[in-house]
Amino acid sequence: MLAEPGFVARRLAVLVESALGRLQVMRLLDARDAQCFTDPVEAREWLLRER
Numbered sequence: 169m170l171a172e173p174g175f176v177a178r179r180l181a182v183l184v185e186s187a188l189g190r191l192q193v194m195r196l197l198d199a200r201d202a203q204c205f206t207d208p209v210e211a212r213e214w215l216l217r218e219r
Contacts, residue, residue, distance in 0.1 A: 181211035 180202040184190045190204045205211035 179215055181205055181215045183208060183211055 180197060180200060182193050182204050184193055184204050193204050203214055
């Protein structure tokens with residue numbers, strides 16, 4: 169889905185449990201406005217925060 173040219177999100181918050189998962193996701197999200205989180209509340213706050 170991330171490689172699909174028609175899919176462009178303004179921001180992405182990804183929930184991951186492991187350090188390896190975080191590394192893999194961040195490699196995929198290289199040039200996007202994205203962050204990895206382990207806490208869903210933090211992820212939601214980041215998504216909704218003004219830039």
